Amino acid sequence: MDREQDLLTGSVIGDEGVLSIEELARACSVEAKWIIELVAMGVLEPQGTDISRWRFRAADLTCARRVARLQRDFEASLDAAAVMLDLLDQIEQLRARLKRAGLDVDLDVE
Amino acid sequence: MEFKDYYKTLGVERTATADDIKSAYRKLARKYHPDVSKEPQAEARFKEIGEAYEVLQDTEKRAAYDQLGNRWREGQEFTPPPEWGAGFEFTQGGASTTKAADFSDFFSSLFGNFSRHAESAHARGEDHHAKIFISLEDAFHGGTHTITLRAPQVNAQGQVVLRERSLNVQIPKGIRESQHIRLAGQGAPGIKGTTPGDLYLEIHFHPHPLYQVQGRDLSLSLPIAPWEAALGATVKAPTPTGVVEVKIPPGSQSGRKLRLKGRGIPGEPAGDLYLVLDVVLPKADTEQAQQIYHTMARELAFNPRQALGV
Numbered sequence: 001m002d003r004e005q006d007l008l009t010g011s012v013i014g015d016e017g018v019l020s021i022e023e024l025a026r027a028c029s030v031e032a033k034w035i036i037e038l039v040a041m042g043v044l045e046p047q048g049t050d051i052s053r054w055r056f057r058a059a060d061l062t063c064a065r066r067v068a069r070l071q072r073d074f075e076a077s078l079d080a081a082a083v084m085l086d087l088l089d090q091i092e093q094l095r096a097r098l099k100r101a102g103l104d105v106d107l108d109v110e
Numbered sequence: 111m112e113f114k115d116y117y118k119t120l121g122v123e124r125t126a127t128a129d130d131i132k133s134a135y136r137k138l139a140r141k142y143h144p145d146v147s148k149e150p151q152a153e154a155r156f157k158e159i160g161e162a163y164e165v166l167q168d169t170e171k172r173a174a175y176d177q178l179g180n181r182w183r184e185g186q187e188f189t190p191p192p193e194w195g196a197g198f199e200f201t202q203g204g205a206s207t208t209k210a211a212d213f214s215d216f217f218s219s220l221f222g223n224f225s226r227h228a229e230s231a232h233a234r235g236e237d238h239h240a241k242i243f244i245s246l247e248d249a250f251h252g253g254t255h256t257i258t259l260r261a262p263q264v265n266a267q268g269q270v271v272l273r274e275r276s277l278n279v280q281i282p283k284g285i286r287e288s289q290h291i292r293l294a295g296q297g298a299p300g301i302k303g304t305t306p307g308d309l310y311l312e313i314h315f316h317p318h319p320l321y322q323v324q325g326r327d328l329s330l331s332l333p334i335a336p337w338e339a340a341l342g343a344t345v346k347a348p349t350p351t352g353v354v355e356v357k358i359p360p361g362s363q364s365g366r367k368l369r370l371k372g373r374g375i376p377g378e379p380a381g382d383l384y385l386v387l388d389v390v391l392p393k394a395d396t397e398q399a400q401q402i403y404h405t406m407a408r409e410l411a412f413n414p415r416q417a418l419g420v
Contacts, residue, residue, distance in 0.1 A: 007254060009280040010291040010311070027237045027310060058289045061310070065239070066145055073139055073160075088145060100322060100329070 017047035017055025024056045028068045034078075038064060043082050111215040113188035116162035116175065124180060128167070135163040157212045164213070171221060190219050218272055235298035235307035242311050244281055246318045246328075249375050250350050252283035257311070279311065284377035286326055289313050320348060326381030327374045329367075333390045334358055349373050349383055356385060364389045 013019065025032045036051065038044045043063055046054035056064075063085060070081040117124050120134045139160075140146070144153040165171045182188060242257055258276045265271050279291065290310045297307025321328040332347055342360035346353050349370065356368060366387045374381020394400045406412075 007278045007280055008293050008296065010293040010309075012282055012285060013290040013292055013310075014286065026234070026307070027239070029236065061290060062288060062312070069145060070143075073143055074136075084146070096324070100324070102331075 013058045013061060015057055015059075017057050017060075019056040019061065021046075021051060021054050021056075024061060024064060027061060028064045030064075030068055034068075035064065037078060038067065038082075041078070041082055043067060043085065111188055111219060113182040113184065113186045114158075114161070114214060114216045115182070115184035116165050118184055119158050119162035120166065122166075124176070126166075128169075131163070131166045135159065135167070158214075161213045161217050165217070165221070175220070188216065194220065215272060233300070234305045235300040237307040237310060238297040239310045239312065241314055242279075243314045243316050244285075246315050246321060246323065246350060248281045249285050249315070250283070253281045255279050255281050259309075277309075284375060284380075285313055286375055286377075287313060287315055287323055321350065321383075323375075326377060326379075327384060328381065329384040329386055331388050332356075332368075332385040333388045334362070336389055336391060339363065339387065339389045347385055358387065362387050362389075 011018070019027070021032050021035050025035050028035075035044065039046060039054070044056065044060045046056050046060065048054045066088070067078070067081045067085055070076055070084050071078065074081075074084075076084065117126070120126075120131060120138065122130050122134045126134070139156070142149055142152045142155040142159060144156055147156070149155065165175050178191070238259075240257065240259060242255055244253070244255055247253070248255065256276055256278050258274060260272050260274055277293070277296065279293065281291075285291070290312050293309040293311065295306045296309035299306045315323055321330050328350070330347070330349075332345075334343070334345060337343075338345060338358050339362040340360065342362075343358045344355050345358060347356050347370075351373070354370065354373075356370070358368075364387055368385040368387065370383040370385065372380040373383035392399060394403050
């Protein structure tokens with residue numbers, strides 16, 4: 001147990017683009033060219049025009065890591081993983097709507 | 111440490127073929143993948159399955175694991191035999207440190223010795239990720255959060271060992287669900303003095319008994335009496351920063367939303383707090399209450415099903 005005493009202050013990654021393509025690639029343990037493909041597919045939407053100025057937000061980080069996991073764990077193609085991502089997003093939104101409507105049920109997804 | 115029965119984890123016989131193992135893994139991975147599964151404990155199960163597969167899919171690791179024999183049971187106290195690892199060379203190496211962080215002490219005691227090769231390919235330490243659950247109050251006021259992490263580290267002998275460490279992290283006021291806090295240099299240490307990786311903390315809120323959170327906005331179901339809804343009233347409502355008085359407009363119905371601007375999660379701009387009105391009927395359990403309902407029925411000529419044409 002080290003560093004117990006220090007109080008660490010980090011930087012917040014939120015709705016503003018802050019991560020460069022190198023930083024995002026490193027955070028996902030992938031190559032930069034894989035990120036470029038995801039941008040071309042419209043899965044990630046960086047702020048900024050050319051690649052060196054792209055800046056990614058928290059949502060991009062979450063999406064990219066998820067696609068990387070889906071691809072790796074299911075040996076899925078990038079396209080298949082992107083479709084899975086869209087469907088999972090839709091399910092999450094529907095669940096959130098159910099919850100807000102007071103129907104806090106866990107759907108049986110068998 | 112506890113013994114792990116990898117065959118049991120994947121639900122296959124010790125005699126299973128590589129194809130059997132792969133097929134068992136794929137089925138379980140689909141069921142427990144944390145991105146797609148709603149099973150309780152999916153994430154923990156998925157890690158166990160991944161660990162079992164990591165060993166059993168690799169001929170060399172599987173052969174070494176099989177040498178332990180079948181006298182061990184899942185969960186039994188275990189120390190590797192002194193002759194462990196002799197005569198084996200693992201070409202795949204151990205798992206990468208990212209994966210090793212997810213694996214058990216059992217795994218790293220058996221296969222952790224062989225990870226150095228995989229690790230030295232990275233010039234810079236890998237980034238690590240963790241989820242933290244904070245209270246909504248922390249987002250309103252800021253706070254500190256202590257997180258305990260199991261982080262793999264390469265020791266002087268070149269072995270990957272899991273070390274527990276705890277970090278005190280400042281939670282900035284105004285942080286929201288799904289945002290990340292990035293702690294520079296708190297990821298995996300770099301090899302031979304190169305830059306360490308970063309640690310990303312993904313923020314989640316504990317469910318709150320009163321407020322539902324949606325981005326920077328909150329909503330609260332506010333119970334009101336029928337006469338407050340019908341005639342309008344000024345009533346008290348809780349907010350995360352204290353009790354406020356709100357005006358219920360006359361003629362309100364259940365489901366009507368009143369917006370309290372800027373009473374959501376603080377920030378630029380601050381979120382809003384939505385009060386969702388919920389008209390609650392008094393019980394008709396006294397003669398007097400029944401009288402009042404009878405009077406309403408008689409005097410109001412009210413048909414709530416008019417729109418249904420009946």
